[in-house]
Amino acid sequence: xxxxxxIDDEPLAASVxxxxxxxxxxxxxxxxxxxxxxxxxxxxxxxxDLIFLDVxxxxxxxxxxLELLDEPPSVIFTTAFDQYALKAFDAxxxxxxxxPFSQSRFEQAINKFLESRNGGEPTSTxxxxxxxxxxxxxxxxxxxxxxxxxxxxxxxxxxxxxYIAIHTDSGKYLKKMTMKSLEDALDPDRFARIHxxxxxxxxxxTRIEPYERDSYLVYLKNGxxxxxxxSGYARLRQVLGL
Numbered sequence: 407x408x409x410x411x412x413i414d415d416e417p418l419a420a421s422v423x424x425x426x427x428x429x430x431x432x433x434x435x436x437x438x439x440x441x442x443x444x445x446x447x448x449x450x451x452x453x454x455d456l457i458f459l460d461v462x463x464x465x466x467x468x469x470x471x472l473e474l475l476d477e478p479p480s481v482i483f484t485t486a487f488d489q490y491a492l493k494a495f496d497a498x499x500x501x502x503x504x505x506p507f508s509q510s511r512f513e514q515a516i517n518k519f520l521e522s523r524n525g526g527e528p529t530s531t532x533x534x535x536x537x538x539x540x541x542x543x544x545x546x547x548x549x550x551x552x553x554x555x556x557x558x559x560x561x562x563x564x565x566x567x568x569y570i571a572i573h574t575d576s577g578k579y580l581k582k583m584t585m586k587s588l589e590d591a592l593d594p595d596r597f598a599r600i601h602x603x604x605x606x607x608x609x610x611x612t613r614i615e616p617y618e619r620d621s622y623l624v625y626l627k628n629g630x631x632x633x634x635x636x637s638g639y640a641r642l643r644q645v646l647g648l
Contacts, residue, residue, distance in 0.1 A: 407434040409452060413445040413468070414438075414460040414484060419505060423458050423484065426512045442466035443552055446474060454479045456500075456519055461485040466552065470545040474552065476582065480522060482515050541591050544572060546579045555579065557596070561628055563588060563605040575628065598645050600624060600638035608645065 410433045414420040420438050427433050436452040439445040441464045449457070459481050461468040468485075472478050486505040500522055501515035544555045555572060564571040565585045572579045589599055599605050610626045614634065617623045622634040624642075634642065642648070 408432050408456060409454040410435050411445065411448055411452065411454045411457045411479075412438045413442075413448075413457055413463070413471075415440045415463045416460070419460070419484065422506075423512075426509055430516060440464075442468070442471040445471055446547075446552060447550075449475065449479070456480045456482065458482050458484050461487060466545050466554070473581075473583070474545060474547050480519060482519065544581060546572065546581045548579065553579065557592065557607075558609075560607050561610045561626060561630070562607060562632060563597075565603040595645065598638070598641050600632065600634045600642060602635065604632050604638075606632065611646075614639070614642065 410427065412420050412423050412435060414423070417440075420440075424435060424438065427435060433456075436454060437448045439448050443465055445457075445459075448454075457479050459468045459471070461483060462485065468483065472481065481499045482501045482503060483499050484503045484505060484507070500519045503511060503515055542557055544557060544560075546553050546555060555574060559574045559576070561573045561575065563585070564573065566580070569580045569582050570585065570588055572581060585599070585602070585605065589597075589605060592605070596609070597605055597607055606624065606626075610628070612625045612627055614622055614624050617633070620636040622639050623631045624634050625631050
């Protein structure tokens with residue numbers, strides 16, 4: 407059996423997917439979820455092979471949900487908004503169904519999924535992050551809970567192996583992503599890459615001082631200080647108009 411979840415906050419839209427799946431007895435619908443929090447718990451519990459995922463949902467979006475998963479299942483997006491299509495396909499989604507979709511269009515998506523099981527590429531959360539719009543918030547997993555962090559509350563980001571440490575006044579949080587994908591997702595007028603391992607909220611700066619040859623230290627409002635590389639200093643001078 408192919409273990410399946412339907413994730414959509416619109417009951418009618420979810421029921422359409424459920425109805426269409428009745429023609430495929432090899433698919434087992436494990437649960438129908440109405441928001442990203444419920445979906446996160448269901449994915450952890452059932453470990454599905456395939457999810458039908460809406461994009462715009464309460465609490466967290468479909469893309470934010472995928473970013474929280476270490477090993478996301480195959481995804482068929484179902485949404486009323488066509489502007490997310492490029493982002494979905496760049497994330498290597500199996501297919502992108504634009505509501506309202508016909509049964510024949512649904513069958514095409516199912517056939518794509520069945521073909522992808524024979525050597526197709528898995529969903530990539532890294533590519534999801536690479537295509538992210540400039541974001542005003544970050545979604546992280548803290549034990550079994552999901553926390554939404556406004557980027558305005560972030561002091562700085564620090565690269566730690568395969569993770570990014572998010573330093574805020576309320577504590578430190580870890581998110582699995584690269585510094586490059588994070589840099590692409592944030593507003594360059596508010597955040598600057600000052601070092602290969604650090605990205606800084608410009609509002610956190612109190613002063614910048616020379617340290618060693620071709621390097622500097624930046625002092626933050628919370629009392630911390632971070633290294634600034636030569637290229638990072640040039641970037642700071644540009645964005646701060648120094």
